[in-house]
Amino acid sequence: MRTRPLKVALLGCGVVGSEVARIMTTHADDLAARIGAPVELAGVAVRRPDKVREGIDPALVTTDATALVKRGDLDIVVEVIGGIEPARALITTAFEHGASVVSANKALLAQDGAALHAAAEEHGRDLYYEAAVAGAIPLIRPLRESLAGDKVNRVLGIVNGTTNFILDKMDSTGAGYQEALDEATALGYAEADPTADVEGFDAAAKAAILAGIAFHTRVRLDDVYREGMTEVTAADFASAKEMGCTIKLLAICERAGDGASVTARVHPAMIPLSHPLASVRGAYNAVFVESDAAGQLMFYGPGAGGAPTASAVLGDLVAVGRHRVSGTTGPGESAYAALPVSSMGEVVTRYHISLDVADKPGVLAQVATVFAEHGVSIDTVRQSGKDGEASLVVVTHRASDAALGGTVDALRKLDTVRGVASIMRVEGE
């Protein structure tokens, strides 16, 4: 065992950071044995220096994060601030001053992962970020290392606990979106401003990261199609139940067409109750990975929270620490495949469409003709009506999103179609 300790700086000391600091102290002996060197908390950058932080020496606390990462004697910088700036500048500066970096920052990695990886490589340092996707669930490392000899075709996952809590609540109680959101907020599962979660920004960042690793291709946040779940209604859940499905907000990364391009998207979708993702309850996360040789794998666990996220951060800290001790680095960015990212229009899936229509003869024929003209094949149609108004529920075979979009535009122009009540993709079949 090396006796000179590895110096670790912590940027951010909120829910995750304080837990990282606590475990570094309480499990110091285990961490030292596993790394091959003791770890020393060398500094903690915070915004509010006066807050009492149990177990952290006040002499280590600073508000000058830039000066901390410039010290030059740091081995590892742990970034748990979140957001783009100042995190990006601090990480870059940390590399320039010789430190490796462990980050939990999904937004930054989804937006600027390539540049950060390049900076790490330029300075011969590690950039690890298991905590950025699905909290404690080992996902980055299995994709980057365990499946490195396989060809991943699809990643399909529930990667946002807040929205899964809300959708699970709507499913199990029949509550509407607002009511379920209010409960999530009251219980601390949703933030005061839930936009990042419910509009799918958080999941889209994770989808970009997962797609990049799975397909050895750079995928940026802007490449990810994103649709939130604020418009999912109790009626949608009723429709899903009739289909033997439930509704989840899914992040889906897959090879498109003949595998020559990739797509990444986040949207609510119906999935069959028999699919393992359908039974992921509350704020849990789970990710399905489909590959050529391994077949279907699933990874399940808590997707957020201070302790679970700290577990992922500390796993990376041990890996990066071992590399510091042995003077090496782990695998860097793998983007050699450089596949083009296709647009949402090229995604092929099935659709569940609810239409409000006039209750008169010939409507079904009109609607069916529109689907046929756009090359979208109908699997089932269900018609119900009363008082001159009727509804049509159409479930399609697999079709491109562009073809479906064209179909819906044309349906809206029919006199006999009063409105398109909902369009939902059907996945996981």
Next chain:
Amino acid sequence: MRTRPLKVALLGCGVVGSEVARIMTTHADDLAARIGAPVELAGVAVRRPDKVREGIDPALVTTDATALVKRGDLDIVVEVIGGIEPARALITTAFEHGASVVSANKALLAQDGAALHAAAEEHGRDLYYEAAVAGAIPLIRPLRESLAGDKVNRVLGIVNGTTNFILDKMDSTGAGYQEALDEATALGYAEADPTADVEGFDAAAKAAILAGIAFHTRVRLDDVYREGMTEVTAADFASAKEMGCTIKLLAICERAGDGASVTARVHPAMIPLSHPLASVRGAYNAVFVESDAAGQLMFYGPGAGGAPTASAVLGDLVAVGRHRVSGTTGPGESAYAALPVSSMGEVVTRYHISLDVADKPGVLAQVATVFAEHGVSIDTVRQSGKDGEASLVVVTHRASDAALGGTVDALRKLDTVRGVASIMRVEGE
């Protein structure tokens, strides 16, 4: 990219080996890009050299595995022969001649893992074996690396696909053990001699490996309590259903008492239908991991088969290949905690006991007294009877296996107890 290829020798070319060779050929470009050097199949040791092996140059095939591993120019030896010898000697010789080793050999690693790790370390080489436990499911790497900063308290898993197929069949169709085994054999899920699977030897080897990694302690096959599933009956499944449970053959590794020791065991057990492991169907595997910070994680996927096992082997091949290119090694054995392994008697769990008793007043009081005298607290008792004979089903609170054993011995001595029809542990609550 390094242009000189990494030379890989394959020991064994059966279901797994032939798949490894196939993927090495068809995915050569991807493997080269991910490793940073091309890989070259330098030799294939087989028992039957005359068998036609599609895609493998006959000039590479040899029956002299020892000469192959002694060549001295090999970078990586992939051992997929299985069994103790000659695999052990070949792996040791491979290290002595400068190769790193990727193995899928659970029996050997469970029996001699420490010596093999020591040989790897002595020669500065890697020993990787993701494929030894639960086929394609990334489990060794997540435990060894992702959770390296956490404290694992329990590993609870279905790690044998053959027995899970049989038990699932018994559960879903009401079939008896023999009938379900026959179907498993006919479908190729069970071998002609199913002993290693149905008597729990295979699962016990995996439990030893998992416990060793999870608790940073050497756990050998002999340390694992083992009970097969050949005596599970349709009546046991009926009892389980009444409890809201099903029956699975579980591998359970946990810290005992106050965490100062560990236990590892394999036996059939009732688990609640609400537990995620209860819904693992057919020949699939799944492993639950409980840790201090991460909480509950689950890893799910195909536990066997040529392609899934090859996926795990190739993931290790890429990792070990990267290390060869950069002149480093990954984490070796971590056994620093060196916790004592407690005997089965110290395991604490709940029990479901079915007794055949005389149908007369006072029997329940007698039986309850025996439980009380041995310090085993009863949760529920259900009594049913006809024609002078009756059955008592007792479900206990948590008690040590030693206390339960003493209780059962004393029950057998009661005149009013005709027999102990079954004893089954209840887990996962």
